[in-house]
Amino acid sequence: MYTITTSQMNAIDKNCEYFGLSTLQLMENAGAGIAKEVKNFIESGTIVVIAGRGNNGGDAFVAARHLAQYSNYKVKIILLGRSSQIKTDDAIKNYQILKHCDITDILEVSDSTQILNLDWIDSADVIIDAILGTGVKSKIREPESTAIDMINNSKAKTISVDVPSGFDPDGGDFEKSVFSDVTLTFHRMKPGLESKDINRYAKSVKVVNIGVCSDAEKIVGRGNLEMLKKRSESSHKGNSGRILIIGGGAYSGAPGLTSLAALRTGADLVTIATPKNVADIIASFSPNLIVDSLSSEVLCSEDIPKIKDLVKSHDVVIIGMGIGRDDRSKSAIEKIIPCCQKVVVDADGLYGLNYNSISESGCEVIITPHAGEFSYLQNKNTPKDRDSRACDVMDFSKNNHLITILKGKEDIISDGERILYNQTGNPGMTVGGTGDVLAGITGALFAVNSAIDAASCGAFINGAAGDLAFEEKGYGLLATDIIDRITDVINIDK
Ligand SMILES: NC(=O)C1=CN([C@@H]2O[C@H](COP(=O)(O)OP(=O)(O)OC[C@H]3O[C@@H](n4cnc5c(N)ncnc54)[C@H](O)[C@@H]3O)[C@@H](O)[C@H]2O)[C@H](O)CC1
Numbered sequence: 001m002y003t004i005t006t007s008q009m010n011a012i013d014k015n016c017e018y019f020g021l022s023t024l025q026l027m028e029n030a031g032a033g034i035a036k037e038v039k040n041f042i043e044s045g046t047i048v049v050i051a052g053r054g055n056n057g058g059d060a061f062v063a064a065r066h067l068a069q070y071s072n073y074k075v076k077i078i079l080l081g082r083s084s085q086i087k088t089d090d091a092i093k094n095y096q097i098l099k100h101c102d103i104t105d106i107l108e109v110s111d112s113t114q115i116l117n118l119d120w121i122d123s124a125d126v127i128i129d130a131i132l133g134t135g136v137k138s139k140i141r142e143p144e145s146t147a148i149d150m151i152n153n154s155k156a157k158t159i160s161v162d163v164p165s166g167f168d169p170d171g172g173d174f175e176k177s178v179f180s181d182v183t184l185t186f187h188r189m190k191p192g193l194e195s196k197d198i199n200r201y202a203k204s205v206k207v208v209n210i211g212v213c214s215d216a217e218k219i220v221g222r223g224n225l226e227m228l229k230k231r232s233e234s235s236h237k238g239n240s241g242r243i244l245i246i247g248g249g250a251y252s253g254a255p256g257l258t259s260l261a262a263l264r265t266g267a268d269l270v271t272i273a274t275p276k277n278v279a280d281i282i283a284s285f286s287p288n289l290i291v292d293s294l295s296s297e298v299l300c301s302e303d304i305p306k307i308k309d310l311v312k313s314h315d316v317v318i319i320g321m322g323i324g325r326d327d328r329s330k331s332a333i334e335k336i337i338p339c340c341q342k343v344v345v346d347a348d349g350l351y352g353l354n355y356n357s358i359s360e361s362g363c364e365v366i367i368t369p370h371a372g373e374f375s376y377l378q379n380k381n382t383p384k385d386r387d388s389r390a391c392d393v394m395d396f397s398k399n400n401h402l403i404t405i406l407k408g409k410e411d412i413i414s415d416g417e418r419i420l421y422n423q424t425g426n427p428g429m430t431v432g433g434t435g436d437v438l439a440g441i442t443g444a445l446f447a448v449n450s451a452i453d454a455a456s457c458g459a460f461i462n463g464a465a466g467d468l469a470f471e472e473k474g475y476g477l478l479a480t481d482i483i484d485r486i487t488d489v490i491n492i493d494k
């Protein structure tokens, strides 16, 4: 089973909320799960909860409430800091309920010398470590740092909530951490908990189910958008993506739509390399576009040296839209794709895919076929039912080392390991050009994000912008109406 990072877990949480499953409910399940494991671990004794001011502490307040129901446990709680400093509404609620649970031993400790003098830690049979979870950042401050040392120096068995406090669940560097006997991590394994020297920090790790609804993980939602890289205030021109679009010749509108969609998604620079017969037409669409004219009226091998040079100065290549199916173009595309580091292949570009050279070159490829194009790629009909389609998309992506967005009423996205579904979009989007827009959005996201995030969020944004356009224009919506609403979808929470 795959691991999930902190930002993936946050995305799942946010998607759960969209489906009506609140973070308070998840916290209740998390805390109840911890209490159940503690009960299995020890029959009776003194349990000391050491809680921080975030949701990790909140989970432990719930666990304390559940454990306090049993007379064979003496439950004591140490909150690091004052209750007025608890950060989240969920943790505050659960802390306040503790007053009504017959738990008499609750201490709020802000000063590290006070912690050093506490005899509670020595008297504990089990310590529940809930100081820091996935919200840990940089150097450990006081009083958390002293509390971690106290736990590590105590004889009590330590059960860590989600991760040993201080430890980076994503597997990055960290300053110090609790050494825990049992770590109870929520929902899925975390990459850091599988690292090679993990035994020092977490002797045993168990995944605890917290009742996440499966669609929150499978269906792309607003939570996934939050995983996208935020632009830093100090970013320079080019940091947010330089996109090279290779398209046009047979048509002129398609690469124009792709370019404008990429710019509206936040790309800094877009260059279109296009056959000479359409170069001036495309340039006339918008002063925002840089157009580089190719040697003849179709993309051909004579253009490859120039394109290889252009590829070097761009982060992502989007290839295929409006290019036509001339054999000369097809063979040029076969040679161009392996020279790219990141490439989105759409429309006629799909007929120039060479899987062997892709896997040898190590370039990252996203393809965006519709069902007909996918049938051609797979050399068999694309199935109609959802599960078989998803299976095919997953197998195809895995076997060919690429990421597929199979466009349809419900888009199916896979990197060969995971399957995601996108349900934004509407029947008005069967109009021409919407696929070109999707390629542009996806390419722009790909410049600064992982391929799977770019593909899944690209599909979501395209469909959601299409839904906004449909509200106003109904079946008269145009691909350009979608481009005009991309920023509304991306900026909705800002
Ligand atoms: N879906 C889930 O997995 C759920 C997880 N839950 C639990 O929530 C925590 C994450 O909660 P969060 O509030 O985001 O962060 P933390 O509790 O880990 O800590 C934030 C808290 O700590 C302070 N802090 C951060 N870094 C430091 C530092 N270096 N030194 C001192 N203090 C630090 C920060 O200021 C905050 O106050 C997750 O692990 C789960 O346990 C949810 O309950 C349910 C769903």
Ligand SMILES: [K+]
Pocket: 056, 129, 130, 131, 132, 133, 160, 161, 162, 163, 164, 165
């Ligand atoms: K913890």
